[in-house]
Amino acid sequence: MEKRLIQITLVVRTSPLMLEYNLSKRTDFVYDVNTADESGQRSYxxxxxxxxxxxxxxxLLLPEWIIENKQALLSVFSSIESAELVSHFYNN
Structure with a gap:
């Protein structure tokens, strides 16, 4: 069975800004994430x-603003991952 590439873009309030997080599903249990801060510097x-x-x-070198918002990001991501839409497209 051929696996499809799943890419998701989330806009999340990470105090005090709304930032875009781009996720690419690598396997069932691994997502690669990239985002940019207000100055345009990308973090992966x-x-x-x-x-x-x-x-x-x-x-090892995540910016402080990502570390400070870690729990909020994990919470948002967990709710998106649990949606049947992601697993449906990835498994079909």
């Missing part, structure tokens, strides 16, 4: 996990 990180628990990958 990985989300790893499963249906009930997600965490940031082992990146």
């Amino acid at each position: 990180f990985t989300l790893i996990g499963g249906r009930s628990h997600w965490q940031f990958g082992p990146e």
Whole structure:
């Protein structure tokens, strides 16, 4: 069965700004994420996990504003990942 590339763009309020997060599903349990701060500097990180628990990958140099908003980002991402839409397109 051929797997489809799933890409999701989320706009999330990470105090005090609304920022865009671009996610690419690499496997069932890994997403690559990229985002830019207000000055346009891009940051890249990985989300790893499963249906009930997600965490940031082992990146060493995440900006402080991403670290400060880690729980909010994981919460938003978990709610999107649990949507049947993502799993439906990825598994069909």
